[in-house]
Amino acid sequence: MDEFQQSSDRSLCFVEDPIQFWIENKFRWPHVSRIALEIYGIPPSEADNE
Structure with missing residues (x-):
């Protein structure tokens, strides 16, 4: 993760x-x-959060 964050x-x-x-x-x-x-594989939802 550090290598990714320090990428220029x-x-x-x-x-x-x-x-x-x-x-x-x-x-x-x-x-x-x-x-x-x-994360990108999580389908979007229009359901309201309660």
């Missing part, structure tokens, strides 16, 4: 498809990629 890669600012980005970078940041793909 400016291309990270212009990601149009985050899912494809994490698939392509799963070997560069394996742990963060797995977490990101799990």
Whole structure:
């Protein structure tokens, strides 16, 4: 996670498809990629929270 946060890669600012980005970078940041793909895999819901 530290390596990801300290990355100075400016291309990270212009990601149009985050899912494809994490698939392509799963070997560069394996742990963060797995977490990101799990989060993006959660379907949106219109149900109200109570």
